[in-house]
Amino acid sequence: SYFVLFWGVYACLLWGVVVLSYYFIQCEMFIPFYTGRVIDVLGSHYQLNEFLSALLFMGLFSMGSSVSAGCRGGVLLCAISSFTCRIKVKLFQALTKQEIGFFETIKTGEITSRLSKDTTLMGRTVCLNVNVLLRTFIKTVGMISLMMTLSWKLTFLVLMETPLTGLIQNIYDTHYQRLFQAMQDSMARTNEAANEVVFGIRVVRSFNTNKHEAERYDERLNETRSLKTRRDIVRAVYLLAQRLTGLGMQVLILYYGRLFIQKGQMTTGSLVSFIIYQSDLGGNIRTLTYIFGDMLNSVVAAGKVFNYLDRKPEISTDGELKPDQLRGRISYCGLSFAYPTNPSKTVLQDFSLELKPGQMTALVGPSGEGKSTCVSLLQRLYEPQGGEILLDGQPLKSYDHHFFHKKIAVVSQEPVLFSGSIRDNITYGLNDCSMEEVEDAAGKADAHDFIQTLEKGYDTEVGEGGGQLSKSERQRIGIARALVRQPKVLILDEITSSLDTESENKIQQALASCLDQTLLVIAHRLKTIEKANQIVVVGGGRVKERGTHEELMELKGSYYKLREELFTQTDSPVEA
Known part of the structure; x- marks a missing residue:
């Protein structure tokens, strides 16, 4: 139901994002290729026409990449903003239709958290992830094809990094999702504590419990802060492992690349192009594995929102009787x-x-x-x-x-x-x-x-x-x-x-x-x-x-x- 709603309302914006993403990917993929060509022209017998031609194509693709990326980002932000507003309105309408017993069993802080935080997270994360997933997947396939033309041996070496990257990402996602869910629940409890005090401020003043309420609010904040700290530590360890893995792969590529140049199997410009592709490819693979984990986080938030959107009030409002004359007995x-x-x-x-x-x-x-x-x-x-x-x-x-x-x-x-x-x-x-x-x-x-x-x-x-x-x-x-x-x-x-x-x-x-x-x-x-x-x-x-x-x-x-x-x-x- 989520994707049906998203597609039905914002099809035009999404098509714009897809078209702009296609041109962006095409331009991005050929920039490293012509960068290598420029280096080869400068390193061999210098030919002005070849140099200017390679430089011209590299400049055109760079400009095309910048323009399409900027336009795509603007259109995507408009789509996300509009979609988030629509989700908020739909959720608000669904909440106001619920029976009174629903509001007596669900805390106010939880409802406001779903309405303010989860809807924003849902719109921003899911929309961005869909965009990034499509763009990164297409770009990755294209880059692997170009890398194979430069050196199929180095390409297979690079692809050996993928299982290790996936394992690191899976471990990270498992811990991050658990901490993220706990943090969201903690933030809802913190909001509830603040709402209770604001709503009952007269009672707080009457009983002079403002210090007690401040301490209680501080305890809730400390609980949230502790969970955030643990989440940040997990992310820091993940980034460290990610960087070390990427650095190790670059060292191997430089080592084998030098051997292939000595044997005449590739040129210096081709190696430079390959290294640029490899750097981008590693980021793309990590992005793809990250997206699946981040999608799970947004699915948690979206699931809570859709639980309320799909909830049917226990009191039916489907009656149709509207008599012209009503006595009032x-x-x-x-x-x-x-x-x-x-x-x-x-x-x-x-x-x-x-x-x-x-x-x-x-x-x-x-x-x-x-x-x-x-x-x-x-x-x-x-x-x-x-x-x-x-x-x-x-x-x-x-x-x-x-x-x-x-x-x-x-x-x-x-x-x-x-x-x-x-x-x-x-x-x-x-x-x-x-x-x-x-x-x-x-x-x-x-x-x-x-x-x-x-x-x-x-x-x-x-x-x-x-x-x-x-x-x-x-x-x-x-x-x-x-x-x-x-x-x-x-x-x-x-x-x-x-x-x-x-x-x-x-x-x-x-x-x-x-x-x-x-x-x-x-x-x-x-x-x-x-x-x-x-x-x-x-x-x-x-x-x-x-x-x-x-x-x-x-x-x-x-x-x-x-x-x-x-x-x-x-x-x-x-x-x-």
Whole structure:
């Protein structure tokens, strides 16, 4: 699949590289030949015409070699850069399609390492190796043919070096690949350590553990440095053995070449040409043997990249259902679920619940009993191990992926904003949203007034993670981002926790005006719960009680006890 992708996208660039490489090889092969001719002309009876002719051809081939090499290098670099960018985009797209459980089991440092380092290594090394392999192989065959015409005896002597060179290269590749793989894994762990600290810098500062984290990061760096040192030592020994082998072969060629000249079997110019060819040939043979080992290194990196590219998400997005009319009736039917990271702990067990259009359902209960899990399953962030969730009588997986997530919107307690303007964040994921719709959604979320007071209004940059805005402002923009989609099902995870009473009342009035909308709330406040059409007490992964506030208070069961324990006269929050 790698070569199909490479060839299909960059065939023109590759053909350019092949053509330029052919001319480069042709020119390179004849430069030593005419160098020897020049020496022979100067060493024998000097003929001006022969000297100028040999000098002219040597100059033309040298110029042709330089021009074709420069052009080939430029075209190849363009191909590598374009291909690497394409691989990065393909990998990024594949990663963003994976289910949430995938990101919970794979460390962030490993993912970023594959995305930044392995893709670059894969594009650069494989592309260069393919180019070098073709160029070196053709050049080697041509050089051996010319060397045979100069002296077949010396040529066989030179070829005796090949098995020894291959043995040295094989030993080197074995050790280098092992150290290279260990170093890549170590670098991924180092990146993970740095990412954890940057992500949790507030916790690091709060517990004054910056020194401890620096020491931990230093340990990871030392581990990587140690592996790099061992890798460099192996390479140094390899280069030493390589140089000694080449030097020994040159001594033998000079010795036997002198004997052949004395016997009249070759000229001095032919010996000079042969030595130049031999020097290049030795490098070419070492390059060919090296390429196979280096290809294995790049294959390791490419293999990891393609593991992610070929990975199929466990949650299917192949649904095609896009009804013109959607009521928004949600039915939880006998759900059983455990998180992938802890499959032995059942979070929901035989959970059944119905959410009706135009009504608000509030989920209450102690922390860790399954309320947030109900929301995650409704968003299709996970798939239940048993049972199913129906939307208007159809399984969620049967709906078109983009259609489904436009009709179901979620506002979390801590909404995530992205770098960009306020308008970009409100219209996040929408391509055909007008300014009127943006302002209307912001008005319903009580965000329009504070946005208008900003110098750039809706074009104001929110900063990384919305850091330029207060928590209350981020919350209201998160609400506007959900409302602008005009969803049929709206999920709210205690969105009013950071809002003042006036903003809370405005937002509740705006939500109440959407008469045909299905509203699911993870409730923390008594005021929110009392207004719900249906209050559901979740405990032990099941529905323990359901009904209105008055019905559940009269029942004096779990909801009554929960209210008595966790609500105060000043409207303290319920534990979620």
